[in-house]
Amino acid sequence: MAGVLRGTVIVGAGHGGTQAAVNLRENGYDRPVTLISADADFPYHKPPLSKSFMKTPDAPLQPLRGPSFFDDTAITTRLGTRVTGIDRAARRITLSTGETLDYEALVLATGTVARKLTVPGADLPGVHHLRTAEDARALRGALDGARRAVIVGGGFIGLEAAAMLAARGLEVTVVELAERLLGRAASAQVAAAIAADLEGQGVTLLTGTGVAALEAEAGRIAAVRLGDGRALPCDLVLAGIGAVPEVGLAEAAGLEIDNGIRVDARLATSDLAIFAIGDCCAFPHAASGRHLRLESVQNATDQARAVARTISGTETDFAAVPWFWSDIGETKLQIAGLAEGSDRSLRIAAPDTGALRAVYHLKGDRLLAVETLNSAGEHMLARRMLALGKTPDAALIEAGDIRAMKAFVTG
Amino acid sequence: MIKLTFIEPSGTSRQIDAALGTSIMQAATAAGVQGIAAECGGACMCATCHCLVVEAPAAGLPEMTETERDVLEFTSEEMQETSRLTCQIAVAEDLAGTVFKVVGR
Ligand SMILES: Cc1cc2nc3c(=O)[nH]c(=O)nc-3n(C[C@H](O)[C@H](O)[C@H](O)COP(=O)(O)OP(=O)(O)OC[C@H]3O[C@@H](n4cnc5c(N)ncnc54)[C@H](O)[C@@H]3O)c2cc1C
Ligand code: FES
Numbered sequence: 001m002a003g004v005l006r007g008t009v010i011v012g013a014g015h016g017g018t019q020a021a022v023n024l025r026e027n028g029y030d031r032p033v034t035l036i037s038a039d040a041d042f043p044y045h046k047p048p049l050s051k052s053f054m055k056t057p058d059a060p061l062q063p064l065r066g067p068s069f070f071d072d073t074a075i076t077t078r079l080g081t082r083v084t085g086i087d088r089a090a091r092r093i094t095l096s097t098g099e100t101l102d103y104e105a106l107v108l109a110t111g112t113v114a115r116k117l118t119v120p121g122a123d124l125p126g127v128h129h130l131r132t133a134e135d136a137r138a139l140r141g142a143l144d145g146a147r148r149a150v151i152v153g154g155g156f157i158g159l160e161a162a163a164m165l166a167a168r169g170l171e172v173t174v175v176e177l178a179e180r181l182l183g184r185a186a187s188a189q190v191a192a193a194i195a196a197d198l199e200g201q202g203v204t205l206l207t208g209t210g211v212a213a214l215e216a217e218a219g220r221i222a223a224v225r226l227g228d229g230r231a232l233p234c235d236l237v238l239a240g241i242g243a244v245p246e247v248g249l250a251e252a253a254g255l256e257i258d259n260g261i262r263v264d265a266r267l268a269t270s271d272l273a274i275f276a277i278g279d280c281c282a283f284p285h286a287a288s289g290r291h292l293r294l295e296s297v298q299n300a301t302d303q304a305r306a307v308a309r310t311i312s313g314t315e316t317d318f319a320a321v322p323w324f325w326s327d328i329g330e331t332k333l334q335i336a337g338l339a340e341g342s343d344r345s346l347r348i349a350a351p352d353t354g355a356l357r358a359v360y361h362l363k364g365d366r367l368l369a370v371e372t373l374n375s376a377g378e379h380m381l382a383r384r385m386l387a388l389g390k391t392p393d394a395a396l397i398e399a400g401d402i403r404a405m406k407a408f409v410t411g
Numbered sequence: 412m413i414k415l416t417f418i419e420p421s422g423t424s425r426q427i428d429a430a431l432g433t434s435i436m437q438a439a440t441a442a443g444v445q446g447i448a449a450e451c452g453g454a455c456m457c458a459t460c461h462c463l464v465v466e467a468p469a470a471g472l473p474e475m476t477e478t479e480r481d482v483l484e485f486t487s488e489e490m491q492e493t494s495r496l497t498c499q500i501a502v503a504e505d506l507a508g509t510v511f512k513v514v515g516r
Contacts (some may be wrong), residue, residue, distance in 0.1 A: 019448065026445050045452040062452055066441025073443055298457075301450050325456050334456060376456055377481030384487045406485060 007031030008311055009093060009103040011083045011249065013043045016278030016300035017109035018064045023308030025073045033075045034101060040080030041133045042067070047297060049136040050157045051327050054164035057140065061133050086253040088271050105311045108250055108261060108269070108276040109304070112243035112295065117152060121214030126221030127237045130157055139238065143168060146235035150174075150224045152211055154181035156326045158240025159198065163329030166201045173204040173232055175224065180207055187339060189347055190371050193356045197331050243295060245280045258282055260293040265317040267307045275310070277303035283318060288341065296324040321386040323379070334379035337361070337369030337386045348400045350375075360397050367391040378402050385409050413507035418465065419445040420513055429502040435511070436460040436498035446515035453498035455479060458486040459516045464493040466510035473500060488514050 008024060010017045013035045021035045037043070044061040053059050070077045082096040092102050114129035116122060128139045139161075149165050151158045154176030166172045174181075182191040195205055210227030214237060217223075223231045245260040256262040256270040260282035267275045267283060278300035282291040302320040309316040325334045342361035350357040358378055361369040367390075370382035381402060385391065392408050412428045417439060419425060429438030439460075440449050451457035455478050464472060472495065475483075479499045483490040497511065 015450075022448075047452060047454075063441070065443065069441065069443045297450055301448060325451065325454065327454070332456070376478050377485040379456065380458065380482055380485035380487075384485070387487065402485065 006102050006104050007033055008105045008107060009034045009036065009101055010107040010109060011036055011093070012109035012111055012278070012280075013037035013039065013077065013079065014109060014111050014278065014300065015046065015064070015297050016111070016304045017107065018043045019301040019304035020107050020109060020277065020308050021070075021075045022065070022073075023305050024312060025075065027308055027312035029308070029312045031104065034078065035070070035075055036078040036081055036083055036095070038080070038082040038096075039132055039134075042079065043077075044133055046131075047325075049133065050130055050160040051164065053136050054140055054143075054161060055167070057144065083249060086249060086274070088253055088274070091273060104273070106274045107307055107311075108274065108280060109278045109300070110246040110249060111279045112245050114239070115242045115244050117211070117214070117239045117241065119211055119213050121216060121221070122239075124214055124216050124221045125219065126235065127214060127239060129239055130161060131243065139236075142236050143170065146170060148173075148232075148234040149236050149238065150232050150234045151238045151240055152224070153240035153242065154178070154205070154207065155183065155240055155242060156185065156328075158238065159194065159328045160326060161238055161240065162198060162203050163201060166198075166203050167329070171204075172202070173206060173234075174198070175209050175211055175226065175232070176205070176207045177210050178207065181205070184340070186333070186335065187345060187359050187361070187371060189345070189356060189359050190333065190373065193373060194328050194331060194333065197329055201329050243279065245282075245293060247280060250274075250276065250280075258291065260291075262291060266310050266315060267303055267318050268310075275307045277307050285338075286319065288338075292338075294322055296322065298323050321383050323383055325379075332374050332376065334372045334376065335369065336372075336379055336382040337367070339369035339371070342368045346394060346397050348398065351400065357400070362391065362394075365391060375402075381406055381409065413502060413504060415439075415502075415506070415508075416466075416510040417444045417462070418510070418512040420515065421445065429506075431502050431504065433502050434498050435462075435500045435502060435506075436496075438502055439497060439511075444513065446513040447497070448515065449498065451498075455482055455496060455499055458482055458488070458496060460497045461486065461488055461514040461516070462495055462497050462511040463491055463514060464495055464509065465512050466508070467493075468506050468509050470505045472506070472509070473503075475499070488516060 043064040085094040114131045148171045151174045213225040215223040250261045261276035279295045282293040285292040306318040323336045339361040344362045346360040348358040358372045372379045427442035448459040
């Protein structure tokens, strides 16, 4: 069957794809919109999967929109359906069901897949990943009756899960190859504060430690063998070693790939009828002059807004201040901007407790990024300063008075 | 179920049914109120659920938490007297008839 449906076809109903469909309609776009996702679950928020969803055995998924939203707004959804091919010349895609659909504009919002461990035993029953609702249900289901968990990888998802599992009474060990947690995603100061918090919750952190193999007993995971020969007995393993952009479809269609689907400032791929947004795309970053690929809800939704404007008829270059959050146990970490390339960091302590509250990263006189811990208003102000390109002088930052900084920003 | 009204950024006024126990933001996004992206899913850190209370219920709205006030005070859409983050307000019987104007982002 050759589909006659044209208009915009969106591949992936995660944060980016769903927001793009929403924004097309909010912009008054009146052509057909079709949202296709390999994921069979009704489109849902991903961040809670490693947070509140793990807290109790029966927390529901949090839907991105209500059950009748897509019908009400005439957005056709095809959930549990994979797009298997793109015929660029015919502007036609093929679905896993064998059907085809024609498009005028195609948006690839295919996200990432979890990076898999490559050590022996990586496929054993009891070894989990955490990217999708299905993964989260499998992990949550395995918590009942489990006593000891090993998290491989000290990134955001692994650490969020470590805190939740510890709160549910499991004995949790995090194994990280690098000398500290969070790698390039957070500064050393922030990583140290988070490490202290996790240890306070009883999580054991083994940094500078590699995994040699996963070992089985009776056909399922029983221990993690470390690079130094030690064995950590466990009932389950969560591999949190990062994500790989889902570029297979784009690559097979001959689109340019370079650490993600390469796009221009309008988020168009090397085929101008095909756009890519969110975790799967590498976009030009004006400030650094490089192509970047970011994995965050904000990046996916802001790119969705920009692409929806372009498809609705207003050519729009993507530009937005990146921001990100992570809840690790009781710690709310928020990051505004990108710290890479900074040559100076100012550390601000909370006046009452002396605990680390924020780290301001500058390059020369220019503010690049602000990391905050449990300081939501300061994060909002940081986003505002970065959007306006305003940098308070070091004395004002170090005084730590957020209202005074706001007066400078709005003054 | 109670009825709530939202004035969308385009000026369109929409009445929605809101289920008790969910947040106002959840009820609004479920009904497809325009302009509320709810990027953080209700974690009180994106301010995309920012609305002004145009007509408050007789009993008033529940008090703001410190975090809600903090986020509103420093967000780029200037806080007004009637600003609220709708993800921080639970739908309750005595909120019936409240009218919100979407600020969003
Ligand atoms: C556990 C977890 C916690 C997170 N926590 C945070 C957080 O606290 N803060 C934050 O900012 N970010 C967080 N993130 C990251 C955030 O969820 C992602 O950056 C965001 O989801 C990216 O949106 P996206 O639309 O690019 O991709 P996704 O939301 O991943 O959606 C991609 C979709 O494409 C579909 N797809 C892929 N290939 C095909 C195909 N060929 N055919 C059809 N469909 C296809 C997939 O099934 C999927 O539904 C978290 C992620 C995870 C997994
Ligand atoms: S939904 Fe993000 S602050 Fe309310």
